[in-house]
Amino acid sequence: xxxxxxxxxxxxxxxxxxxxxxxxxxxxxxxxxxxxxxxxxxxxxxxxxxxxxxxxxxxxxxxxxxxxxxxxxxxxxxxxxxxxxxxxxxxxxxx
Amino acid sequence: xxxxxxxxxxxxxxxxxxxxxxxxxxxxxxxxxxxxxxxxxxxxxxxxxxxxxxxxxxxxxxxxxxxxxxxxxxxxxxxxxxxxxxxxxxxxxxxxxxxxxxxxxxxxxxxxxxxxxxxxxxxxxxxxxxxxxxxxxxxxxxxxxxxxxxxxxxxxxxxxxxxxxxxxxxxxxxxxxxxxxxxxxxxxxxxxxxxxxxxxxxxxxxxxxxxxxxxxxxxxxxxxxxxxxxxxxxxxxxxxxxxxxxxxxxxxxxxxxxxxxxxxxxxxxxxxxxxxxxxxxxxxxxxxxxxxxxxxxxxxxxxxxx
Numbered sequence: 001x002x003x004x005x006x007x008x009x010x011x012x013x014x015x016x017x018x019x020x021x022x023x024x025x026x027x028x029x030x031x032x033x034x035x036x037x038x039x040x041x042x043x044x045x046x047x048x049x050x051x052x053x054x055x056x057x058x059x060x061x062x063x064x065x066x067x068x069x070x071x072x073x074x075x076x077x078x079x080x081x082x083x084x085x086x087x088x089x090x091x092x093x094x095x
Numbered sequence: 096x097x098x099x100x101x102x103x104x105x106x107x108x109x110x111x112x113x114x115x116x117x118x119x120x121x122x123x124x125x126x127x128x129x130x131x132x133x134x135x136x137x138x139x140x141x142x143x144x145x146x147x148x149x150x151x152x153x154x155x156x157x158x159x160x161x162x163x164x165x166x167x168x169x170x171x172x173x174x175x176x177x178x179x180x181x182x183x184x185x186x187x188x189x190x191x192x193x194x195x196x197x198x199x200x201x202x203x204x205x206x207x208x209x210x211x212x213x214x215x216x217x218x219x220x221x222x223x224x225x226x227x228x229x230x231x232x233x234x235x236x237x238x239x240x241x242x243x244x245x246x247x248x249x250x251x252x253x254x255x256x257x258x259x260x261x262x263x264x265x266x267x268x269x270x271x272x273x274x275x276x277x278x279x280x281x282x283x284x285x286x287x288x289x290x291x292x293x294x295x296x297x298x299x300x301x302x303x304x305x306x307x308x309x310x311x312x313x314x315x316x317x318x319x320x321x322x323x324x325x326x327x328x329x330x331x332x333x334x335x336x337x338x339x340x341x342x343x344x345x346x347x348x349x350x351x352x353x354x355x356x357x358x359x360x361x362x363x364x365x366x367x368x369x370x371x372x373x374x375x376x377x378x379x380x381x382x383x384x385x386x387x388x389x390x391x392x393x394x395x396x397x398x399x400x401x
Contacts, residue, residue, distance in 0.1 A: 015362055017369040019343040026351075026365040031358040035348050 007093045008081060009051040014089050016048050027088060034089070043080055047090060054081075100143040108135040110150070115157070117148035121268030121316050122257070123208070125200065126154040129192075130161055131174065133293070137193035141271040141292050141305055144313040156203045160196050162189060178203050187298075194295040194303045197273060201254050204268070205355045211266060212258040212367045213355040218251035218265055218322075219243045224397050225265050225320040227256050227375070228328050229353040232300070235330025235382070238278040241306055242385040243392060245286035250312040255355065256322075260367050263374065264319040269312040271305035279304045285385060324376045324395050325350065328388070336387035338394075339379050346377035374398065 010016070013029040023041040025034040036044065046052060046060050058074060067073045084090035099107070099118070110116040111134060115126040118138070127138070159177045163186065173186035176199035183202060187195050205213055216229035217240035230236035237253050244250045251265055253272040258265055271292065274282055279302065283291060290307035325346055326338075341349075350368045351357050357364040376398050382388035 015365050017344075017347060017365070017372075022342060022344040024344050024347045024351075024369075026362070028361045028365070031361075033348065033351055035344055 007051045007053045008047055008057065008090050009093065010044065010047045011088055011091050016044055018045055025089060030088070032087070034087070039076070040080060040084075043077065044084070044089065051093065054078075057081075096146040098143065099138060099145050099147050102139075102147070104135055104139055107139055108132070111135055111138075114150040117150050117152055117154065118142060119146040119148050120200075120270055122266055123155045123204065123268065124148055124152055125203075126150060126157045127196070128157075128159045128161075129196075131189075131192050133190075133192045134160055134196060137196070137292055140290060141193075141307045143290075143307065144310040156200070156207070158196070158199060158203065160192060160199065191295040191298050191303075193292060193305070194273075194298055197271060197305060200270065204257075205255065208257065209356050209359060210260070212256075212260055212357075212360065212364060212371075214256040214258070214350060214368075215254070215353045215355060216256045217253050218256045218267075219248040220251060220265075220320050221248045221393075223320065224323040224395060225251065226324045226326050226392065226395065227265075227322050227371070228326050229256075229350065230328050232275075233330075234328055235278075236328055237273055237275070238281060238330065239328050239382070239385065239388050239392075241272045241274065241278075241282045241289075242285055242389055244272070244309060244312065245282070245289065246389050248392075249315060250308045251320075258322070258367065258371065259319070260360070260363060262319075263321060263367070263370050265322050266319055267312070267316045269308040269316050271307055274304050274306060276301040281385070282306060322371055322375050323398050324378065325371065326378050326380050326392070326395070328380045328382070330383065331381050332383055334381050334383045336382045336384070336391050337380070338391050339381075341377045341379050343372050343377060346375075347372045 013027055015026045017024050021038040023036045111129045115128045118125045157179050160174055162172055162174055172189040174189050174192045174195055175182050175186050176184055176195050216227050217236050218227055228236050240253050250269040251267045292305045294302050294304045296302050
């Protein structure tokens with residue numbers, strides 16, 4: 001997967017309900033329910049508003065958390081996105 | 096509206112044995128037929144304050160509870176519950192007949208009333224503050240519910256919250272409160288004047304008895320109300336009473352797990368439950384003494400929308 005040329009969006013079957021830093025996600029096609037931690041909430045809340053590229057997500061999350069170690073953040077984000085894709089919560093669009 | 100209490104037991108038996116006894120229970124009209132004297136006396140005891148309707152009315156459920164016309168009628172007699180001509184359960188001992196009727200009616204609602212969000216919980220209301228009390232068996236939900244009702248809270252339901260999907264309003268369905276094992280004596284001693292039906296011994300749940308809802312709750316069985324709090328009660332022996340806030344997300348997760356028809360309603364169900372959580376205060380309540388639990392419930396303030 002070429003992350004630089006990809007954009008990510010929330011799957012249409014997904015509903016996200018957010019309170020502050022935590023959220024619950026419902027996947028209506030499978031009826032699966034997810035209780036999100038703060039980092040996951042931060043990612044999906046942004047994808048709930050718009051389709052974003054990997055770089056755009058990195059920028060948004062870096063500014064939110066004021067992270068110094070960018071490489072670590074990129075890796076964490078990639079891992080999370082892969083989990084979300086496997087769970088059908090997030091779709092990938094290759095340009 | 097005429098109530099069951101105005102009918103003699105002979106008349107009740109005649110209706111049950113004939114075209115049926117029409118019972119108006121909250122939003123549901125139920126037509127009951129049975130040849131069992133225990134059902135006639137049980138209805139007279141537990142549903143005395145309920146309106147009855149003519150058997151030619153529209154009914155949501157046509158239920159029958161009877162012994163089979165076989166040798167089982169005499170040898171270890173059992174009863175069948177049937178709804179609209181179908182038998183959803185295996186037969187159970189005849190001396191559990193009244194409990195079987197109650198469980199059967201719960202089953203009918205949980206399986207068919209999908210116009211509502213249905214949460215496995217007790218629901219009570221006082222001074223316009225309605226509280227949803229979800230809890231698994233053994234949490235003390237029904238005992239606390241009965242004690243609250245004994246203290247002037249209005250019974251919406253001991254078994255399930257019915258929530259209108261469009262409006263978010265709680266719909267009362269104040270049927271008898273189901274008590275199990277030690278709770279029966281606890282409520283008998285606690286609630287002076289409680290009408291408690293006969294005990295069913297040796298059921299899957301142990302000894303079971305039902306408490307008739309107070310007349311005030313039945314008279315207001317059409318008065319809906321928005322929920323104000325979701326409280327997860329837990330009886331814990333020797334524990335001091337504690338009320339703790341529960342996060343909205345945790346509350347939603349637990350409500351989804353307690354919701355009978357969340358999967359069937361899909362997105363609509365999730366949005367409906369999210370709305371409940373949005374508008375309610377969310378708490379856990381741990382208690383060992385009923386009076387302390389009730390006092391804690393009385394301290395809950397109305398959220399802004401109420």
